[in-house]
Amino acid sequence: MAHYRASDSKREQFRRYLEKAGIADRLTGVLLALYEKQERPSNALEFVKENLGAADLSSADTEALQQEVIDLRQRCAGLVEENKALRARLQGYEPEPEDGAGAGAGAD
CATH class of the missing domain: 1.20.5 (Single alpha-helices involved in coiled-coils or other helix-helix interfaces)
Incomplete structure (x- = not known):
């Protein structure tokens, strides 16, 4: 049972790190934009890269x-x-x- 709590604690720390850095909001926004698209892009990864600014x-x-x-x-x-x-x-x-x-x- 202690092993479960340790990994749960690490997940919680990582989640807080992602939130503090603004990554969680940014990823959520990109995934939401992909979800709301009427026509799905043929290359979802390229869509995510473009919307994250990685494909500048x-x-x-x-x-x-x-x-x-x-x-x-x-x-x-x-x-x-x-x-x-x-x-x-x-x-x-x-x-x-x-x-x-x-x-x-x-x-x-």
Whole structure:
């Protein structure tokens, strides 16, 4: 019986959290709007997203952002390759370490 009360208490805390944040009212309003529609939308999830404000970006905006991500990933890959090439070139200019450089450091 204690387990039932503990989960009931957690539900009540979560319900109060949703009410305090205004989420419960917002969800209720969206679901009520869906219920009151004369013709049900073919995609109920899309309707909910639009009415919650989650679908603020148009598909053109989304496609543009996706293309930008692709372009930036390609640019990043190119810069990584350039970085590797420059590091390899730099290695050619750095002096070789001397064979006896570390000898005698702990001989005292």
